[in-house]
Structure formats: C-alpha cells, structure tokens
Amino acid sequence: MEPKRVKIIASAAVISLLILIIIFRIALGRSTAFYLFTGADCAVILAVVIWASFQYATVYSRTKASTNRTALEGEQLRLEYSFLRKVAGLPAKFRYEELEAATDNFKALLGRGSSASVFKGILDDGTPVAVKRIEGAEHGEREFRSEVAAIASVQHVNLVRLLGYCCVPGGGFKYLVYEFIHNGSLDSWIFPRRGGSFNGEGACLPWPLRYKIAIDVAKALAYLHHDCRSRILHLDVKPENILLDESFRARMSDFGLSKLMGRDESRVVTTVRGTRGYLAPEWLLENGISEKSDIYSYGMVLLEIFGGRRNVCLVGDGNNSQRKWSYFPRIVSEKVKEGKLMEVLDEKLKGGGVEEREVRALVNVALWCIQEKAKLRPSMARVVDMLEGRLLVDKPPETEMIIVDLLSIDDDNLTGAGGSRQMQSQPPTMSTYSCGMSVLSGR
Known part of the structure; x- marks a missing residue:
C-alpha cells in the first residue's frame, strides 16, 4: 500500500474514534459504560497506529532495497563502461587533482621541450605513467579534444599508448597521459652524453638492436600512414620521440597532436612543426606536406642510428673560428659513391657483430628517404x-x-647573451620550430 493512502486511512480512523469518545462523553457522562467504551476506543486507536507504522516500515524497506538495487546497477554499468573503454583503448578524462597527486605535484621531470614538459607519475591503481603538460596555446580545447579522441583509438605494438587527457578550465594547461616506457628514448642510447657515457650504465646499442629499432619505427609510421581510417602524420620523427621498452622494442611517442589527413587529401598546408635537422624541404617551399615529410625525417633518423652522431654538428679543434658545421648525410653519400661506407659507421660498432649487408641496406633506404x-x-x-x-x-x-644545408646553419645558436660567440654542447638540430611558414620563406 502506498504511504499516502496509509496516512489517510490511519488519520481518518483516529479522528473518527476521537469524535466517538467526545460523543459518548456528552451522552453518558462519567459513567462506567463511558470508561469501558473509552478503553476499547483507545485500544483500537493503538491498533491503527501500530498498523500504520508497520505499513510505513514495509514501504520504507522496499524503497531502500529498490534504491540500493538501482545504485548497484548504476555502479555495475559504470564499471562495465570503464572496462569497455579500456578494451577499446579510448582515453580517460582525468581530473587535474588526480594528475597532481600522481606526479607528486609535478616534481619528477623527465624532459622539457619548447612547448611542453613531461613528468613521471603513478596512478592510484599503481600504473606508472608519463604526463605531458602542454604549455603552448596553439591548440584550442575543442581541437585538442577532437585530435586526442581520433588518435587515442589508434593502437599498434610500436606506438606508445595514450591513456587519457586533462583540460584545465579557464584556458589553463592541457595534459596528455601516456604509458611509461622504462628504457627512455633512443637518443640516450646512440649519442654519447657529456663525458662519453650512455644510458644504461655506459651501455651502447649493438647493431642488431639498432636494425630492429629501424624496422619497428618503420612499421609504426607505415601503420599511421596506411592502416588508419584517417592518415596520421607524426611531423616530429626524431630519436627523442622514439622510446625503448624493456625488450628494446621501439615505441613511437608524442603523436597525440599530430596532423590528421583525409584519404582524399594528397597534401595539407600547416604551420611548421618539427625539429630542425629533421624537417623536409617542402616545409620551406610552401608546397604543403604529406606522409612524405615523415619519411624524410625517418631517413635522417636512420643515418643517426648508423653513424651514432647527430646529422649536424660542429667539428674541428681550437676556438670557434677554427670549427665548422659538418653535415653527415652528405658525408655518407660521398662514402657510398667511393665504396667506403663502413668508414663512417659508428666507431662503437666496429668491434664486431655488424652485418655489412644490413648496413648497406639501411643506408641506401635512408638516402632514398x-x-x-x-x-x-x-x-x-x-x-x-x-x-x-x-x-x-x-x-x-x-x-x-642544398636546402638542408640552409637549415643546418644557425648562427644564433653560436651567440651568447652579450653577443659573444660561444660553443654549444648541442647542435642546432635540437631547436624546434613553431612559427608560420611565411616567416621561413625566402621569397
């Protein structure tokens, strides 16, 4: 019975019994019959109250059970939805407070670029993550969400998985949450740091692993270019964006905000995005870019894997006036013509274990790219x-x-704050473009 109906019946019964007591009091006075009737009347009122209370308790228990059942079903639906999102590889939306707690208030800095910083963190469930904080304002929130949704559903064994994102309201920073890759980036394994040391306690990647990494990266880019619903251009292929997992399998990273191309598009025009030394010439010629731009960058990375050095670097002894820029791709091309390719192979690999056939294949592929x-x-x-x-x-x-030579020289990188020229530990390939193409145009 409904609570409202119980209340009406109980109230009507009690009021009626009270009216009867008043009537009998007037009619019978303080006689014995009046007291007997009053006692019986009060017993009936008590029975009505007990009946109403029982009805209320029954209805309440039913309502509570129904509410609990609804809450349980809602929780089950939420868990199932969360499970399906993980199975589908869709990104989760994190709250800023979650990322702040996971990274210990963004203290564990892994790396910093021109417009973003990356921090190590651990989620509540114990999952290690890399949190990228995008500090540039070039992407609006709507564009950011649409590109994240499109690319996060892309999964490949050689791509770093995007776990989620966070947009701080009011035009604040934007965050991308990636799975954490333990062995770091390729550059720390093929380029010596200061003092000649490498990542992994002085370890240096042997040739078989380097060749395998070259194939892994090629497979990742082939997947982005050919096997996705929309072609995805990475636009920043370089050793710093190639991570190595526990098995030294290459995982392409930092593709969360790459350019999407429709299948009916042959090229797109966009602002210059990428790192000097890896940019394809068509960026400067304003001819528009395509997947061929990624292929050019990939070829430059292959040469660095082969040579164990930056494609653009300073060589020579003495002061600045006695040193000059060296462009490694041109050196490799000349050595190929002379039949002396192995002379410019990474010195650290000349102890053995190198397949000359693989070396020539890799270098020829690089020169094609x-x-x-x-x-x-x-x-x-x-x-x-x-x-x-x-x-x-x-x-x-x-x-x-010729065009690449123009990109290789940057006198500003040799000039200090007071205008004096000074040596830089990093070559100009490390500077990153984020300007419009018209600024770079020579016309």
Missing part, C-alpha cells in the same frame, strides 16, 4: 619490405642537399 623531391621517396610500407629483405634496395639517386 631524404630525397629532396618528395615523389622520389618510398612509402613507409615499401621501406618495411626493403629493410626486412622482401624487396631489393636499388641504388638511390644523388641529391644536392
């Missing part, structure tokens, strides 16, 4: 086939490398 004419560069799917030996690697055509 860095052709100044984009149409001459092979697709990443073809690159995978060549590196894995399913296709023969033809001799690449010669390229002038």
Whole structure:
C-alpha cells in the first residue's frame, strides 16, 4: 500500500474514534459504560497506529532495497563502461587533482621541450605513467579534444599508448597521459652524453638492436600512414620521440597532436612543426606536406642510428673560428659513391657483430628517404619490405642537399647573451620550430 493512502486511512480512523469518545462523553457522562467504551476506543486507536507504522516500515524497506538495487546497477554499468573503454583503448578524462597527486605535484621531470614538459607519475591503481603538460596555446580545447579522441583509438605494438587527457578550465594547461616506457628514448642510447657515457650504465646499442629499432619505427609510421581510417602524420620523427621498452622494442611517442589527413587529401598546408635537422624541404617551399615529410625525417633518423652522431654538428679543434658545421648525410653519400661506407659507421660498432649487408641496406633506404623531391621517396610500407629483405634496395639517386644545408646553419645558436660567440654542447638540430611558414620563406 502506498504511504499516502496509509496516512489517510490511519488519520481518518483516529479522528473518527476521537469524535466517538467526545460523543459518548456528552451522552453518558462519567459513567462506567463511558470508561469501558473509552478503553476499547483507545485500544483500537493503538491498533491503527501500530498498523500504520508497520505499513510505513514495509514501504520504507522496499524503497531502500529498490534504491540500493538501482545504485548497484548504476555502479555495475559504470564499471562495465570503464572496462569497455579500456578494451577499446579510448582515453580517460582525468581530473587535474588526480594528475597532481600522481606526479607528486609535478616534481619528477623527465624532459622539457619548447612547448611542453613531461613528468613521471603513478596512478592510484599503481600504473606508472608519463604526463605531458602542454604549455603552448596553439591548440584550442575543442581541437585538442577532437585530435586526442581520433588518435587515442589508434593502437599498434610500436606506438606508445595514450591513456587519457586533462583540460584545465579557464584556458589553463592541457595534459596528455601516456604509458611509461622504462628504457627512455633512443637518443640516450646512440649519442654519447657529456663525458662519453650512455644510458644504461655506459651501455651502447649493438647493431642488431639498432636494425630492429629501424624496422619497428618503420612499421609504426607505415601503420599511421596506411592502416588508419584517417592518415596520421607524426611531423616530429626524431630519436627523442622514439622510446625503448624493456625488450628494446621501439615505441613511437608524442603523436597525440599530430596532423590528421583525409584519404582524399594528397597534401595539407600547416604551420611548421618539427625539429630542425629533421624537417623536409617542402616545409620551406610552401608546397604543403604529406606522409612524405615523415619519411624524410625517418631517413635522417636512420643515418643517426648508423653513424651514432647527430646529422649536424660542429667539428674541428681550437676556438670557434677554427670549427665548422659538418653535415653527415652528405658525408655518407660521398662514402657510398667511393665504396667506403663502413668508414663512417659508428666507431662503437666496429668491434664486431655488424652485418655489412644490413648496413648497406639501411643506408641506401635512408638516402632514398631524404630525397629532396618528395615523389622520389618510398612509402613507409615499401621501406618495411626493403629493410626486412622482401624487396631489393636499388641504388638511390644523388641529391644536392642544398636546402638542408640552409637549415643546418644557425648562427644564433653560436651567440651568447652579450653577443659573444660561444660553443654549444648541442647542435642546432635540437631547436624546434613553431612559427608560420611565411616567416621561413625566402621569397
């Protein structure tokens, strides 16, 4: 019975019995019959109250059980939805307070770029993560969300998984939460740090691992270019964005805000994004970019894997006036023509365990990838086939490398705060572009 109906019946019964007591009091006075009737009347009132209380208790228990059942079903639905999101690989939306707690108030800095910083953190469930804080204002919140949603659903064994994101209201920082990769980035394993040391207690990657990493990265880019619903351009392929897991499998990272291309688009025009030394010439010529721009950057990375050095660096002894910029791709091209390729192989690899056939294949693929004419560069799917030996690697055509020479020289990197020239420990390849193409145009 409904609570409202119980209340009406009980109230009507009690009021009626009280009226009868008043009537009998007037009619019978203080006689024995009146007291007998009053006692019986009060017993009936007590019975009505007990009945109403029982009805209320029954209805309350039913209502509480129904509420608990609804809450339980809601919790189950929430857990199932969360499980399905994880299975589908969709990004979770984190609260800022969660990321602040996970990173201990952003104290464990892993690295810093021109517009972002990366911090190590541990989520409540014990999952280690890398939290990237985007400090630039070039991406609006709507664009940020749409690109994250599109790219986070992309999963591949050679891509770092994007776990979630966070947008701070009021135009604050934006955050991307990635899985944490334990062995760090490729640059710390192939380029010596100050003092000649490497990552991993002085370890240096042997040739078989380097060749495997080259194939892993090619597979990741081939997947982004060919096997996604929309083609995804990474636009910042470099050793710093290639991470190595516990098995030294390469995992491409920092693709959360890459450029999306429709299948019907042959090229797109955008502002210059990427790192000097890895940028394809078409950035400067304002011809628009395509997946061929990633292929160019990949070729430059291959040469650095082969040589164990930056493609652009200062060489020579003495003061600044006696040192000059060295452009490694041109050196490699000349050594290939002379038949002396192994002379410029990374010195640390010359102790043995190097397959000369693989070295020549990798270098020839790299020289194909860095052709100044984009149409001459092979697709990443073809690159995978060549590196894995399913296709023969033809001799690449010669390229002038004139435009790249212009990118290689940056006098500003040699000038200190007071205008005096000073040596830099890092070559100009480490500077990152974030300006419009018209600024770089020579016309």
